[in-house]
Amino acid sequence: MATRVGAPVVEARELEGEVRLQGLTRRFGEVVALQDVALRIAPREVVAVVGPSGCGKSTLLELVCGLQEPSDGTVHAGRAVLMPQRDLLLPWLDARDNAALPLRLAGTNKSDARAQAHALLTELGLDGFEASRTWELSGGMRQRVAVARTLLSGAPILCLDEPFGALDAITRADAQTWLSAILHRTPRTVLLVTHDVEEAAVLADRVLVLSPRPGRIVADLAVDLPRTATGRDPTDARVVAVRARALEALRGAMA
Amino acid sequence: MLAALVVIALLGGWEAYARLGSIDDFILPAPDQVAASLWEDRGLLWDNLLVTAQEVVLGLALALAAGALLALALHRFGPLRRAVYPLLVGTQAIPIVTIAPLLAAWFGYGLLPKLVIVALVCFFPIVVTTLDGLAAVDPEQHKLLRSLGASRAQTFRWVEAPAALPAALSGAKIAVAVGGIAAVFAEYAGSEKGLGHLLLQSIPQLETARAWAAVTVLAALAICCFALLALAERRLAPWAHRKDPDA
Incomplete structure (x- = not known):
């Protein structure tokens, strides 16, 4: 049985950021999206998930968030x-009220919620844009607001589904930098789905490689490099090496 | 600009036909006679306009309230939608002209039967567009709200209601164009005042120019209401006219 949202209060706070998946299978009718996935993510660990399209990456995130029920196996995760x-x-x-949405949903009053949202948006470099309408923001700015909204939910575990997939290369590199900065200051457990192995190597502590459907974990690569406040340099030889290993595992999975 | 030219051309054609053709004034008055009547009968037209405008505006408000509530209920409960929606379409086949006298007999000759008739005609487009607005909310949006722990009521407050607002106003814009006609039918069925009442009196009295003047005022009323709703939409839902990169 899965323990989910509202995990027992007695549980140590540190463990709220832990994710444990055992024998996790998710079927949609005849189609097996995920098969027998076992995974433990320590609190504050950043884990990237790469894999071909349709391998169940998004399904994995939704299972962790409790938006879907597993067909088999268990999900143990904090909020x-x-x-x-x-x-x-x-x-x-x-922009500010979008970021403040989770606070308002949790019952925080308007002015407090806005003040917190404003502070975080400022930290994300959006000072002066807090009153902008969404259509006045660039793609990169919109993504910052979305990340602020995710962070302000206060959840110990963040499930990011290709957060920067729609951004151009320069904006994406910039986004990886500020995401690293914010995770450096306020560490959280992060499950990051990406189709970009370089992004995985720059941001994550571990890179999981999923096979084509039915999705199974075929490689679990430790990055073994410290995370920094600005994100790793993608041209660093060690990062390039991690990227090469992930790519190789991905090719192996596709074969 | 182009619209003005079209209007001028039509009026010119009408004027020429009425003057040069062998048509009696009481059958088809020329536009200048209608204009003269607009001026001479301005007091009379104004008094009756106020009555009809009240019926249209209040009837539309009633339709908006009832239509939005019904749309919400139909959206919330799938079985209710499947049960009631066909019936709702069926109500639109009811010939309002023929049931208006029945409603007058039922509700009396005051404001109420007029409101009911205007609302009956107006509420259908409002229900349909509001329902579409509620259904058009991105399923991913619902997923996001669920992930953030939003309750059903909170999802309505933060997502569905704002999404439905411009849709409901669009429905009201469609409705208000026919609302004037509904008010006229309602007044035909029994009334002492209003532009419909004035029309009904002017025609047998062979005051055809006055009748056309009343029609002109009715058209102006519809245009004003439409413009006010368009303005309200821009004010209350500015996002509806923006090209959202994400939409």
């Missing part, structure tokens, strides 16, 4: 919040 691929900002709210 996890999903950041979907598209930013899904609400056009009737300005």
Whole structure:
């Protein structure tokens, strides 16, 4: 049986950031999306998930967030919040109110929620844009607001589904830098789905490689490099080596 | 600009036909006679306009309230939607002209039967567009809200209601164009005042120019209401007119 949202309060706070998956299988009718996935993620660990399209990466995140029930196996995780691929900002709210949404949903009053959102947006380099309408923001800015919204949920586990997939290369490199910075200051457990092995090597402590459907973990690569406040340098030889290993595992999985 | 030219051309054609053709004034008055009547009968037209405008505006407000509530209920409960939606479409086949006298007999000759008739005509487009607005919410958005722990009521407050607002106003814009006609039918069925009442009196009295003046005022009323709703939409839902990169 899965323990989920509202995990026992008695559990040590540190463990809220832990994710444990055992024998996890998810079927949609005849189609097996994920098969027998076992995984333990320590609190504050950043784990990247790479794999071919349709290998069940998004399903994995939704299972961890409790948005789907496993067909078999168990999910043990503290409160996890999903950041979907598209930013899904609400056009009737300005940048600050979009970021503050989880606080308002949790019952924080308007002015406190806005103050917290403003502080975080400032930290993310959006000072002066807090009252902007969503359509006035660039793609990179919208993604910052979406990340702020995810962080302000206060969940110890963040499930990011290709958060920067729609951004151009320069904006994406920039986004990886500020995400590293924010995770450096306020560490969280992160499950990061990406199709970009370089992004995985720059941001993560571990890189999981999934096979084509039915998705199984075919490689679990430790990055063994410290995370820094600005993200690793993608041209660093050791990062390039991690990337090469991940690519090789991915090719092996596809074969 | 182009619209003005079209109007001028039509009026010119009408004027020429009415003047040069062998048509009696009481059958088809020329536009200048209608204009003269608009001026001479301005007091009379104004008094009756106020009555009809009240019926249209209040009827539309009633339709908006009832339509939005019904749309919400239908959206919330799938079985209710499947049960009631066909019936709702069926109500639109009811010939309002023929049931208006029944409603007048039922509700009396005051404001109420007019409101009911205007609302009956107006509420259908409002229900349909509001329902579409509610259904158009991205399923991913629902997923996100669920992940953030939002309750059903919170999802409505933060996502569904704002999404449905511009849709409901669009429905109201469609509705208000026919709302004036509904008010006229309602007044035909029994009334002492209003532009419909004025029309009904002017035609047998062979005051055809006045009748056309009343029609002109009705058209102006519809245009004003439409413009006000369009303005309200821009004010209340500015996002609906923005090209959202994510949409």
